[in-house]
Amino acid sequence: MSEVKVNEDLVKERQKCSFDVEELIHLVDGGKHNTLERKKIEQYVLSIKELKDEVPEEYLSHKERYENSVRKGCILFMVLMKGILERKPSRNDGISYNYKIINGVIKDITPFMLHFGMFLPTLASQASPEQQQEWLKKGIQMIGTYAQTELGHGTFLRGLETTATYDADTEEFVIHSPKVTSYKWWPGGLAQTVNHCIVMAQLYTKGKNHGIHPFLVQIRDIETHMPLPGIKVGDIGPKLGFQTANNGFLGFDNYRIPRMNMLMKNSQVLKDGTYVKAKNDKLTYGTMVFVRVTIVADVAYELARAATIAVRYAAVRHQSKPKPNEPEPQILDYVTQQHKLFIAVATSHAFRTVGRWLWSTYTKVIADMRHGNMDQLPELHALACCLKAVCSKDASTCVEQCRFACGGHGYMQSSNLPIIYGIVTATVTYEGEHTVMLLQTARYLVKAYKQASEGKSLTPTVAYMTKYLKSGSHYWQNTPEGIIGGFQAVATGKIKEACESLFQHVKSGKDYEDAWNLSSVRLINASEAHARAVLCEMFWKEIQRISTTVSPSLAIVLTQLAELYLNYWALEKRGDMLMYSTITKEDISSLQRRYEELLALIRPNAVGIVDAFDIRDEILCSTLGAYDGRVYERLMEEAMKSPLNKEPVNQSFHKYIKPLLIQAKL
């Protein structure tokens, strides 16, 4: 590689960094061993020349993009099968490097994502041992996806309409889509890529409905890839993001599959059509929680990408001339810019940290479940729901803020910020719609409130309620612990008010569900407040713990980020603090002053901190955020790749504009 000149401003920023970037890289990765492993994998995959595009994907047509993503996806598929990416280091936050690296190489989502992410895991967890062996032995050439969502129903699973009716005569299930709304809609890879899928359908046997169950269904011929008779499958069309995910629709016209294609690890249907219920149907429930848990770490990573781009750009970009005799300052020196960006950086750390804690909680609960202890599942579920909701929404907002902070250039696809937004904003809706998630947690909070009112003890994550219900209000202190207490007091107050509204409506004669609906704005507010209390507490506690294990200079930086996060949110929610704690106007002024101090303290390390996310240029995919800071040159180089720039005059001039000019002359 030839010597690349790094932008002078970035060189200076890196020189003045007060901590060891390498040390923070290891921390972000979860250990030095992980860092080394990651770098090895990156090096291997990113050196595959065939994975590089000559023409950036954004210039291609919808169809060409798909074909190109299959081309690259197949290369990665082989790599994955060779196990190179599978030998992933032991991570403690639930996401693997595969995702990150594939993301960077494909730039968007590969049509094979759900094969590895959902199809194989579901077979592993819900097919019986015999089925697993059978399907592996037969060596069926399966490329699969997971088909659950329909045109008419998403998060509300019970409403799914696809039916699987058992026919004891032939020992088959008849899969059917009774209406247009019953069509499967959204599964990645479903449209043109896969030949199999797991179909979630309403199971009917002996005339009775037993709810949603999974079935392995072949939809295309292995040799010809033609859709099989009775199958209607295709592309759902372009979306805001996920352009290369090949999301599809799928309809069944009384399509028959063998009985043994029902995934029978849990519930079963016997030859004669007898339904045998799973001993424990909460086990399948675990998968849903699993995905929501991993989303917290996923969005932390995407936010790290966005923050890296925006912070580096802000260090390179100079603008305006507040002082006539001085050069234009770096925009990173504007406090309003720091206000926009540092919270994004801190939020990425918060979500990664809390995501790891959540992941370890999840693995403990699942281990307990395997031993028959389900006690902690409801709490974990409540926690995963509200954290999924709040983290996905906050990350989405922060990514847009990073984009806005890059001005007009952030609007360029080549900045990669629009594509990152497309990925992150999807998490707000998928795997459990935002509001529905908050209301799920609210059900748990209402129960906990009732228990607390009855003097019963509460599970750890909501135990704070007991304290603040007793004391009535929070005695404010301008310390991190005081702020955390404030958030807990706010959550308690909001839960209490939502419950009172709910009970009041019930008392006045309303049906419980109507009362619930009438109180639902307060309930989602309570649920959000609970999530914020958990995020603040766990981020701060974890950072306190971690700080004792790292060098003092790094501990200072981590503590500043955590404190910034607490102060930012305390100020954002000052109205709530005023309502539910003894905070005064003077306290708020002092929070504001401390917040401004923290911005100034973080400023000199800002570039170093995002460098420590250690995202390679090939994975960052951004003209604005590359390590060398050659922003303007890269913007121009990328623009020159536009096929429109390959010819001096576009044919549309001769076809349309010239005739127009001639006509106008007459």
Place this chain on the structure above:
Amino acid sequence: MSEVKVNEDLVKERQKCSFDVEELIHLVDGGKHNTLERKKIEQYVLSIKELKDEVPEEYLSHKERYENSVRKGCILFMVLMKGILERKPSRNDGISYNYKIINGVIKDITPFMLHFGMFLPTLASQASPEQQQEWLKKGIQMIGTYAQTELGHGTFLRGLETTATYDADTEEFVIHSPKVTSYKWWPGGLAQTVNHCIVMAQLYTKGKNHGIHPFLVQIRDIETHMPLPGIKVGDIGPKLGFQTANNGFLGFDNYRIPRMNMLMKNSQVLKDGTYVKAKNDKLTYGTMVFVRVTIVADVAYELARAATIAVRYAAVRHQSKPKPNEPEPQILDYVTQQHKLFIAVATSHAFRTVGRWLWSTYTKVIADMRHGNMDQLPELHALACCLKAVCSKDASTCVEQCRFACGGHGYMQSSNLPIIYGIVTATVTYEGEHTVMLLQTARYLVKAYKQASEGKSLTPTVAYMTKYLKSGSHYWQNTPEGIIGGFQAVATGKIKEACESLFQHVKSGKDYEDAWNLSSVRLINASEAHARAVLCEMFWKEIQRISTTVSPSLAIVLTQLAELYLNYWALEKRGDMLMYSTITKEDISSLQRRYEELLALIRPNAVGIVDAFDIRDEILCSTLGAYDGRVYERLMEEAMKSPLNKEPVNQSFHKYIKPLLIQAKL
């Protein structure tokens, strides 16, 4: 036209509407005459068959999309030249129907937009009468754009680097781009479409810089469309939105133009190179204000599109089963959904209403300016800056909220919500970056605060400050007027605090601009608070006035929307209210109750209210929002247009997937 069956839910919604939709349509249009005129134009343009696409644009490649938009743009160009769209009705909000209709037909932005929107208007306002006659007489076949922004500089105009150096020997200007950052970047139509542009450049004559001036520059040959020698021009590449705007870059290599190509209505350069300064350079300043003023109404319109889509979809979509024995309710019946959507509807009305008031203020100020009275320009400028900033950001947030409220389907391009977001979110940055705009207004507010402190009288829009600085605090009342007073008290309090921080830093020895920067987070907060006070006051006042001119049933609806807007924001900003007014917790509870009541009151009219935006399906361009509510059928019909669905097996199977499967088998 054959009979189209309208979705039953929508039929019912329309039946229970308590007001005359037609009457509200006329109000939205600004009079029945305008409605009729609009419908006539729509009918004419939308009946041009050639404007309809067989394959939706989103499926095409970047290049194909451009070519298709030129094709359609040329048809519209002829229509515009024939004057059919130009005979626009007398509007009172600064936007013409052209924009709306073109928007719908092109779905995105036409490459000719800046020809009509900036190029011709700039010639008309800044070329001397002789120049105007000359250019029209010569009959130059000009298609033009307006080139101001550069790679290195956007909102900060003084930083522009393109130079125009006068050479008295040849009586020419030499236009030059000294660095890569000096390249023009962003102008719509610049890349492949136009042959002329207005170039804003630093004027040098007799060795002296006289700042930014406009020049008419031919960049392509009229006959061949080849870029002229010394010109480097091309496409900047794909963006988040504006896919068909053909945004371009432009660089000059000592490119010469005749002296008379400087636009000389205001400043001039004589033959010998003598610079003659404009008598009044504030006149050019008016254009900038003009564009910002129109953005308020523009985003109101785009928000109306988004709200129409989301409200109709919420009426059609059924989900979940809170009560086991009842059918799934319309999601519009969930209070959380009303909470998401009705504020979007109310905000569109607020921005349209305030936008009209702003437009009439603008026209008055400009008329005064023509008579030499510049007194009101600073106030108008301050007003336009903060309203542009707050309205563009709020609209952007509301559009995303509408999209989120449509769940997964809102993520489909065919919902049109991603495209509307692409258009609206661009307004946050263009024509004055959001934070810069707020800081511009802050300068005015700091001046006003100083004047008020000295006992001087203030201009009307900031006069409230005198009252609240005197009284110290606001005595809260739970009435619309009380809420407006609350917002004014908040704005006053925040302005005061920002000023105190600023003066404190100056006192402690800081340079004024450093003190400004250190206080800038507070300054933007003050500026935003001021904008909110103006929005609430003017919306409420205007609705009060309008209500006396309409039927009582419509007056009720308008008042509900305005009250909802006030209550929503009072609750959002309750922390500020607690800090700067005498509001109590009980007042806040009662605001919350009233807010929930208003949601319930608006609910039965929701579909009628969005119907009254009267946006034709061809302009709404949404599978989810069409008048007939055939949501699922349209989603499927649109998907079927995907070129990927035209063949049962994509070639990538044979090329990539099959070899993979064979390899995997081995």
